[in-house]
Amino acid sequence: MTSALPGSAEVLVLGAGLSGLAAATRLAARGVDVHLVDAGDAAGGPIRTVAIDGYRFEGGPNSIRGGGAAMTALIAAAGLLDQRTIASPLAKDRWIYHGGVHRVNGPKDLFGGNLLTPGGRARLLSEPFRRAWKGPRDATISAFIADRLGPEVVERLLEPAITGIFAGDPGDLELPALKMVAILAEHGGIIRGMKYLPRDKAQILSFAGGLQSLPRALGDHLGARLHLGVTVSALARDADAWQVDTSHGTVRAKTIVCAIPAPATARLLAAGSVGSSNGAALDALASLPMASVATVGLGLRDSDLARPASGFGLLIAPRTPLGRVQGLVFASSIFPDRAPPGRSAVTAIIGGVRAPDAVGLDDAALIAEATSALQKTHGLSNDPEVAVVHRWPRAIAQYRPGHAAAVRALRAALPRTFILAGSGFDGVGLADAVTSGYAAADAASN
Ligand SMILES: Cc1cc2nc3c(=O)[nH]c(=O)nc-3n(C[C@H](O)[C@H](O)[C@H](O)COP(=O)(O)OP(=O)(O)OC[C@H]3O[C@@H](n4cnc5c(N)ncnc54)[C@H](O)[C@@H]3O)c2cc1C
CATH class of the missing domain: 1.10.3110.10 (protoporphyrinogen ix oxidase, domain 3)
Known part of the structure; x- marks a missing residue:
């Protein structure tokens, strides 16, 4: 569902992931005539919260790491400052599976435990x-x-x-x-x-209604400026403006903030002969590898777990794999409101570059992978009472050697009215996406 696309806008933001939402929110607050288009049916890219049988699962990102200035400003703009939930102290515990389960909280565990020889x-x-x-x-x-x-x-x-x-x-x-x-x-x-590292202590955050509260609130504030279900297919430039072809018509815009994934961006630019003075950078970004991931949220009875699903999560060392599962997030240990009393919500992250075929598995196979990993790490002795599967094909950019240089070269080759933003270019975390979106808004309103 989308509101009618305008024929023209001062700024058109492509992509309503968190970076595009941040850019559009800041521009709208400055009174700029801005519109935002996204191919998906919801704003926020992979941010997806699902409530089911008293559990609340995150199908994509679990939490925000870092409540820095830009993120705090965006949360304030969304009206959600008082809805923030901070990770429980239990989330300090981190675990690694390397043939067995090892706690890796700090030097004491590294030198006292047996993860390292x-x-x-x-x-x-x-x-x-x-x-x-x-x-x-x-x-x-x-x-x-x-x-x-x-x-x-x-x-x-x-x-x-x-x-x-x-x-x-x-x-x-x-x-x-x-x-x-x-x-x-x-x-x-x-x-x-x-001694050169930034001193600020990163907080781990979410919201009372889950992480999707943020893109939902930002989308509500943008109102008729947000157009979902609109796919950008081509762009061209004439003397006065950009012309953006979409599945719902053509929009002319003085400035573009492009916050869609890097390979799609590079292909649009190459097809429109924009930035082609740096063909090598365009080629590098067009072929940027993107990891595909599936998540399985499991609702578990605590009495079925020999070891509690306590701490932030458990990551798996590739030399001792647990099927295609790459990690477990102990969601209800981080945010206790994610599961009913006596129950735990755990999300298995499956796939990534080490198991790229995993997103192609059916739900039953993915749930079996997640369950089997928990049997080995936590002695799970029964079937989960709830299971929710999400798939994110080609979702996480892999910054290969030369990536930052290619991004710099492409930015230098682009006109000032075409601004790149988002996780293809400026860091893959949610906090990076917001910083990138705000910087793009500043560049667009200068
Ligand atoms: C499973 C998973 C778990 C994660 N966990 C965490 C976490 O716990 N913490 C964290 O900080 N980060 C996490 N991340 C990373 C985080 O999700 C990203 O940093 C963030 O979503 C990037 O935002 P973005 O705006 O740059 O891109 P995206 O959110 O990817 O947004 C890009 C948007 O562009 C749209 N689009 C693409 N092509 C077109 C087109 N042709 N026309 C129109 N629209 C188009 C897409 O529909 C999408 O909405 C996770 C990612 C995944 C996939």
Whole structure:
């Protein structure tokens, strides 16, 4: 369902994921004539909350990490400041499965537990005494961490951690993909770079009605400026304006904020002969790999779990796989209102670059994968009482070496009236999406 598309707008935002919503919200607040189009049937991209039988599951992102200035401003604009829920202290507990379940809360667990061998721990402790890192800026995250902390840390800590953020492989991702790691690398190592990291403590947030409360409220505020079910198919530029062809007609706009995935953006630009002065950057972004992920939300009786589903979640080291499951999020331990008393809500993340075929499995097979993983990690002894499946094909951008350089080159080749935003370009987290959308709004209203 969509309100009638206007023939023209001062700014047209393509994509109503969180980055496009942030851009449109800021522009609307400044009195700019802005419209927002999205191919989907709901605003917010993969942000999807489902309430069922007293459980509340997130089908896509589970929570916002980082309540920084831009995110707080957007939540305020949505009127949801008093609806925020902060993660319970239990969420401090993090777990890794490497042949068995290991807690990885901090140094005490790493040195007291048996996730790392004595040799692996000694290698880790030698970091400050090693020669400063001098690798290229677009070296892989694995290359940097292996150099600093040794291969065991890469295999048992880094690889599961990167699965949790990118559903990807740190051996394929460049340093700038993780801003903190890029800062450490720039300063020669972990201990050498530590003092340059930002000090702000990231909070983990959601809302009383679940994460989808945010895009819903932003969509409501945008009202008739938001057009859902509208697919952008082509764009062209003449002397005065952009001409954007969509499934529902053509819109002319002085400025475009483009907040759809990077490969789709690159293909639109190439077909419209825009930014083609930098063909190599367009090619790199058109072929950007995107990880596909399925999620299975499970409602479980606590009495069926030998080990409580307590903590933030559990990530799986790839050398000791649990089928195609990459991680478990203990949703009702993070936000207790997600399950009825005596019950736990757990979401299994399945697929990613290590199991790209998983999104093609049917519901029963995905639920079986999730259940089987929980049998092994938490001694689940019965069927779940509720199961909810979501699939997100080609959803999470994998920033390969050269990605940041390609984004810079493309931005330099584009006219000032075509502004890139979103997770294809500026970071894959929800907080990054908001910062990117606000920066795009600033550029569009300058
Ligand atoms: C399963 C999953 C779990 C995640 N978990 C977390 C988490 O817990 N915390 C976190 O911070 N981040 C998480 N992320 C990442 C987070 O979802 C992204 O950072 C965020 O959604 C990116 O927002 P965006 O606006 O850049 O892009 P998107 O949300 O992808 O929005 C792009 C929009 O463009 C639209 N579109 C595409 N092509 C066209 C076209 N041709 N015409 C019109 N519209 C088009 C799409 O419909 C979509 O709505 C997760 C992602 C997934 C998939």
